[in-house]
Amino acid sequence: MVVIDIIIFTFEDDVLKVLLVKRKAPPFIGKWAIPGGFVRKQESLMRAAERELREETGVRAGYLEQLYTFGDPKRDPRGRVVTAAYFALIPRGKMKVRGASDAADARFFPVRKLPSLAFDHKKIFLYARTRLQNKIQYTNIAWSLLPRAFTLGEIQDLYETIWGRRLDKRNFRKKLFSLGLLKALPKMRRGLRQRPARLYAFKKKTYVELKRFFS
Amino acid sequence: MVVIDIIIFTFEDDVLKVLLVKRKAPPFIGKWAIPGGFVRKQESLMRAAERELREETGVRAGYLEQLYTFGDPKRDPRGRVVTAAYFALIPRGKMKVRGASDAADARFFPVRKLPSLAFDHKKIFLYARTRLQNKIQYTNIAWSLLPRAFTLGEIQDLYETIWGRRLDKRNFRKKLFSLGLLKALPKMRRGLRQRPARLYAFKKKTYVELKRFFS
DNA sequence: TCAAAAGTGTTGTGTGTACACCCATGT
DNA sequence: ACATGGGTGTACACACAACACTTTTGA
Numbered sequence: 001m002v003v004i005d006i007i008i009f010t011f012e013d014d015v016l017k018v019l020l021v022k023r024k025a026p027p028f029i030g031k032w033a034i035p036g037g038f039v040r041k042q043e044s045l046m047r048a049a050e051r052e053l054r055e056e057t058g059v060r061a062g063y064l065e066q067l068y069t070f071g072d073p074k075r076d077p078r079g080r081v082v083t084a085a086y087f088a089l090i091p092r093g094k095m096k097v098r099g100a101s102d103a104a105d106a107r108f109f110p111v112r113k114l115p116s117l118a119f120d121h122k123k124i125f126l127y128a129r130t131r132l133q134n135k136i137q138y139t140n141i142a143w144s145l146l147p148r149a150f151t152l153g154e155i156q157d158l159y160e161t162i163w164g165r166r167l168d169k170r171n172f173r174k175k176l177f178s179l180g181l182l183k184a185l186p187k188m189r190r191g192l193r194q195r196p197a198r199l200y201a202f203k204k205k206t207y208v209e210l211k212r213f214f215s
Numbered sequence: 216m217v218v219i220d221i222i223i224f225t226f227e228d229d230v231l232k233v234l235l236v237k238r239k240a241p242p243f244i245g246k247w248a249i250p251g252g253f254v255r256k257q258e259s260l261m262r263a264a265e266r267e268l269r270e271e272t273g274v275r276a277g278y279l280e281q282l283y284t285f286g287d288p289k290r291d292p293r294g295r296v297v298t299a300a301y302f303a304l305i306p307r308g309k310m311k312v313r314g315a316s317d318a319a320d321a322r323f324f325p326v327r328k329l330p331s332l333a334f335d336h337k338k339i340f341l342y343a344r345t346r347l348q349n350k351i352q353y354t355n356i357a358w359s360l361l362p363r364a365f366t367l368g369e370i371q372d373l374y375e376t377i378w379g380r381r382l383d384k385r386n387f388r389k390k391l392f393s394l395g396l397l398k399a400l401p402k403m404r405r406g407l408r409q410r411p412a413r414l415y416a417f418k419k420k421t422y423v424e425l426k427r428f429f430s
Numbered sequence: 431t432c433a434a435a436a437g438t439g440t441t442g443t444g445t446g447t448a449c450a451c452c453c454a455t456g457t
Numbered sequence: 458a459c460a461t462g463g464g465t466g467t468a469c470a471c472a473c474a475a476c477a478c479t480t481t482t483g484a
Contacts, residue, residue, distance in 0.1 A: 045286035069281065071259055071299065084297075112337055151463085178445095192455080195453060195464080319444080362433080364434080385438070386436085388437085408484055410481035411481070412436055
């Protein structure tokens with residue numbers, strides 16, 4: 001039997017979060033799990049992942065890619081269930097999380113404060129987090145985690161959070177501008193008790209692969 | 216239904232080659248295809264790939280990783296067959312290719328001279344080739360394609376073949392030595408009508424991930 | 431003696447990295 | 458006034474890229 005699971009990341013309150021659903025059907029009833037479901041006949045794996053993402057969050061895309069396929073014969077107590085895991089990136093605020101049919105509840109958890117997970121979902125989550133950490137080094141996918149307009153401080157926070165280390169502000173901005181993918185907006189973020197920050201947006205929301213992004 | 220397919224690469228006669236089997240069962244009888252087979256009960260996907268690799272080539276490992284899972288509902292005329300594709304790298308000369316149970320014949324084809332392939336195997340092959348091209352940029356997996364002892368000319372030929380462009384001999388060697396992974400052997404490759412070349416081997420056959428390997 | 435690949439250093443350029451101070455706002 | 462992040466430029470180190478000639482062998 002083939003199912004899909006989606007690890008859905010978002011970036012909110014300066015932390016990386018992942019969507020979990022509480023299982024209301026056996027096995028692992030009451031445990032938190034990565035959202036997923038069956039693949040319908042006449043539906044490709046990617047379509048199934050897109051559908052599941054829409055059902056769970058109400059959003060269309062952001063970024064979605066196949067992560068890895070887990071097929072250990074003992075990963076599901078009911079018998080062999082092969083899962084094609086996908087991972088998705090969603091900008092904050094866009095989605096309206098709702099529990100899907102087989103979930104009593106659904107919410108985002110900071111990746112540093114995850115509850116214990118059903119099945120081998122801990123392993124799947126760790127695989128996804130590693131992929132995200134690696135991939136932001138040579139692509140711009142992390143930008144799918146940002147809202148339309150953002151400050152340079154926000155994007156730097158995002159990178160620092162995912163990498164888990166501090167970056168030099170001047171070097172970060174220099175590199176960012178040198179890529180030529182940002183446009184400055186004629187607006188500032190005001191209302192905080194500090195100097196207003198310039199807002200930026202992406203020229204196009206295209207996926208770019210780079211030799212080396214930030215190291 | 217879940218099956219696995221393995222794209223097995225080797226490097227021989229200065230070209231990159233891939234193993235294909237001729238189908239002797241329907242569908243696509245008589246057509247060349249990427250070797251693969253069913254996953255047994257109580258066998259993980261990776262174990263199934265290892266078994267299949269052994270059955271097809273007689274060798275144990277070299278390098279083996281999961282590539283991508285293809286699940287288009289129309290990819291197999293018999294109905295939905297999801298295939299977890301793996302890709303493997305094998306040093307030349309080690310393997311004794313033999314046709315497996317569902318293949319009338321099996322042999323290596325240069326990647327530039329492939330016949331037409333069954334199913335969506337062309338797409339799978341292209342995906343594998345791209346992965347190989349990308350991955351040799353930041354890992355040392357290509358070294359699984361080389362025999363125990365090799366000359367610097369051979370390893371450079373390998374990189375030039377996979378990338379499809381020429382590299383500067385001095386810069387290539389400088390970078391290679393700077394990694395500190397090679398040891399010079401007290402032997403030379405003789406018998407060719409040219410100056411003998413020093414033979415080298417890897418200090419250990421470990422997988423190394425680098426920030427940037429060759430650009 | 432000739433063809434063929436082996437072997438070997440230096441220099442310029444670009445990119446990454448380290449580093450410190452003033453600015454504009456809200457409270 | 459002060460706390461908070463916003464915003465800005467220079468100097469050094471290092472890695473990559475370009476480049477040409479001599480050596481050793483087999484035929």
